[in-house]
């Protein structure tokens with residue numbers, strides 16, 4: 001009996017938490033007491049067999065800043081993906097909801113960025129590329145813990161609109177030049193996305209590049225124009241974002257290097 005296979009009869013489905021293009025997420029209980037989140041994958045949105053192979057790897061990725069995958073239910077359709085439950089939901093919603101109390105609280109905002117960086121440094125160490133790092137794909141739990149979610153899932157999405165850089169649903173605003181041109185993903189393309197996530201955090205959830213159309217963003221990124229410093233964001237913090245947006249992937253820091261940079265800022 002594969003340990004990543006969960007017996008659906010041991011799950012209790014509770015309220016809906018959200019629904020996205022890949023299916024519905026519900027809160028639930030596993031073996032009556034463990035609080036979990038269950039994503040019921042909409043049929044046809046994902047290459048399921050490939051994902052199920054990946055799930056075995058994902059259950060081995062364990063870090064306090066990664067949303068823990070508990071297992072999958074694959075003996076029926078739709079398949080269920082079961083993870084730990086984080087009670088404050090998506091980081092993006094959390095930033096927007098708490099904008100008034102978070103604005104100016106650099107300690108909190110920087111701590112949020114450091115936690116995401118730690119989770120990403122763990123993935124980097126394990127040569128695991130996220131491919132869709134953004135505030136919407138991070139979750140907030142008790143005591144302001146922040147965890148990276150959905151890592152690696154982008155590879156199994158069947159919808160070309162989402163996977164090809166020309167598609168309408170492709171996360172253009174978090175993509176570096178080499179991804180826009182050649183769809184060349186790497187931990188350094190995750191670092192570019194991390195810089196945009198820092199910008200999201202220090203603007204308390206604003207949309208990067210505002211209402212600019214994807215084509216206009218592509219044009220700017222190719223010309224080397226990057227996001228402006230968020231209002232009242234300390235220069236030293238904006239300087240770290242700019243390091244993540246180096247045009248040449250090799251000139252960007254690693255997540256390991258970023259962690260040291262950010263820790264130094266924490267001392268200021």
Ligand SMILES: COc1cc2c(cc1NS(C)(=O)=O)=CC1=C(NCc3c(C)cccc3C)N=NC=21
Nearest residue numbers: 017018037038039081084085086087089090149
């Ligand atoms: C409290 O509010 C929430 C809590 C969660 C949540 C959404 C909300 N609400 S909302 C939409 O932000 O407003 C999604 C999850 C989740 N895992 C999701 C997940 C699964 C199950 C499978 C594969 C990948 C992932 C990321 N763990 N806890 C929560």
